[in-house]
Amino acid sequence: MEAIQHIHHISAIVGNPEENIKFYRDILNLKLIKKTVNYDDPSTYHLYFANNSVDNGTIITFFNWPNTHKGRIGNGQVERIAFRVPKGSLDEWAQYLEAHQIEIMITQLFESKTLEFEDIHGLPLALVEDDKVQSDQQSIIGFHGVTLLSLNPQETVKTLTTDMGLVKTSEDEGYIHIETQGEWRHHVIVKKQIADTNVRWGVGVVHHIAWSVPTNQAHLDWQAYMSNKGYHVTEVKDRSYFNAIYMKEHGGIIFEFATEGPGFTIDEPFDQLGHQLALPPQYEDRRDELLRLLPQIRV
Numbered sequence: 001m002e003a004i005q006h007i008h009h010i011s012a013i014v015g016n017p018e019e020n021i022k023f024y025r026d027i028l029n030l031k032l033i034k035k036t037v038n039y040d041d042p043s044t045y046h047l048y049f050a051n052n053s054v055d056n057g058t059i060i061t062f063f064n065w066p067n068t069h070k071g072r073i074g075n076g077q078v079e080r081i082a083f084r085v086p087k088g089s090l091d092e093w094a095q096y097l098e099a100h101q102i103e104i105m106i107t108q109l110f111e112s113k114t115l116e117f118e119d120i121h122g123l124p125l126a127l128v129e130d131d132k133v134q135s136d137q138q139s140i141i142g143f144h145g146v147t148l149l150s151l152n153p154q155e156t157v158k159t160l161t162t163d164m165g166l167v168k169t170s171e172d173e174g175y176i177h178i179e180t181q182g183e184w185r186h187h188v189i190v191k192k193q194i195a196d197t198n199v200r201w202g203v204g205v206v207h208h209i210a211w212s213v214p215t216n217q218a219h220l221d222w223q224a225y226m227s228n229k230g231y232h233v234t235e236v237k238d239r240s241y242f243n244a245i246y247m248k249e250h251g252g253i254i255f256e257f258a259t260e261g262p263g264f265t266i267d268e269p270f271d272q273l274g275h276q277l278a279l280p281p282q283y284e285d286r287r288d289e290l291l292r293l294l295p296q297i298r299v
Contacts (some may be wrong), residue, residue, distance in 0.1 A: 001225050003165020005182025006243070007143050008258040009048075009059035010081055013071060014121040015203045017045045017064040018299050023120040024049045026299075027100055027281065028062070028083075029138055032274035033264050035297070038063055040282050041242035043293045048264070051059070051142055056212055056260050057184045063207065066295060070122070071202030074195045075151045076252030078206035082110055082126035082187070084144035086135040093127050096138060110145060110187055111170070111177060121203035128187075145187030146209060147175075150251030151198070153190050159249040160188060163229055164211070198252070203259035210244070210256035219243055222257050237288055240280050241266065 014020050024030045035050035046065055060081065073079060077109045085093055094115055097104050115127040128144040150156040157176050160166045166188065167259040170177045178188040199205060213219050219236065223245050227233045231247045242258040249255050265277050277294075279287055 001165070001221065002218070003181045004211045004213070006057045006180050006184040006212050007146075007186050008056060008210040008256075008260070009061055010078060010143070010146065010206060011061045011063065011122050012081070012206045013201060013203055014062045014119070014123060015064065015068075016066045017062075017295060017297055018046060019120050020047060020062055020064060021297065022299050024060070027097075027102075028140060031142060033059075034147065034241070034268075034278060035274050035276065036240075036278045036280070037283065037290060037294070039104070039237075040285070041279060042279075042290055045297075047293060048134050048274070050264075051103075051140060054264060054270070055142060058140075060143075064295075065203055069202045071205035072197060072200035073124070073149070073205055074197040074199040075149050076248075076254075077149055077199040078146045078209050078253065079149045079191070079207065080109075080116070080124040080126055080147040081146040082114070082128050082146065083132050084133075084141040085127050086133050086139060086141065087129050087131060088134060088136075089138070090127060090129050092138070108190070109147070118204075123206070126159035143186055145189065146206075147189045147191060148251070148253055149191055149195055149199070150253060151194065152251045153192050153194065153268055156190050156249055156253065158250075159255075160190075163226065173199040204212035208246070208256050212260055213257050216243060216259055219245065219257060219259050226257075238280075240278075258268050 025032050030049040031052050033050050036046050037046045038046045048061045102117050105113045105244050112130045160178050166178045168178050175192045180186040223233050233247045237244045241264050244256050244258050246256050
């Protein structure tokens with residue numbers, strides 16, 4: 001099996017969709033590329049954001065649960081999502097976020113200067129500078145990486161390295177650092193200390209991380225390969241813009257494997273991405289009903 005090259009997308013649970021859009025589109029300057037519904041619960045939105053080029057390796061998605069309980073961060077989840085920003089821009093980003101009344105903390109979490117903060121719904125985020133790309137724009141290049149909270153950190157590391165082909169780069173007292181082998185070099189950090197509690201789904205927590213596979217055949221190969229490794233892998237699910245399979249690795253974290261195609265322009269032209277509610281064929285005859293159920297988005 002060819003090693004996993006990069007993250008495809010990350011999906012988190014947040015609150016009010018208008019607040020969600022204002023934060024990621026209007027403050028972080030990401031592009032809203034898809035306004036659809038949760039295919040397993042069409043009474044809730046599923047919003048997709050990406051960089052301006054809509055590159056794979058930059059896609060963050062949200063399940064909007066506006067009237068539900070706050071989630072609890074714990075074992076069995078991605079804890080913090082880190083974005084990559086242009087070289088030399090981190091101080092400017094710090095001033096910019098503080099001007100928007102966002103509390104920040106400067107750390108060395110990703111083995112370099114890291115700007116940690118939370119979104120409007122308490123989701124842990126971070127910014128890390130790219131070591132090459134420079135830009136005058138207040139922009140996000142894509143994902144830099146994630147931190148993982150595992151019930152069994154060594155087994156999670158084994159899944160990522162032995163089974164998926166990521167590479168361990170270093171280890172310190174608190175963390176094991178791993179990278180994907182592709183061009184993005186996504187940085188995955190497994191926390192060695194096991195938390196006192198397990199994750200509870202709700203607003204402000206990451207639901208799953210999806211790893212990119214290039215083709216439908218490679219997708220089926222990964223399904224068979226991971227099943228033969230002893231993981232319980234789901235059937236292939238058609239998510240319109242990609243095909244998906246899901247599993248829990250042995251530390252309890254939900255891993256998805258998602259195809260790179262067919263992409264996000266199959267039902268909207270590039271310059272109209274995210275403008276209208278895009279529904280999969282199985283829900284198109286319920287459009288009027290769903291529009292009545294879903295909260296209005298006026299931003």
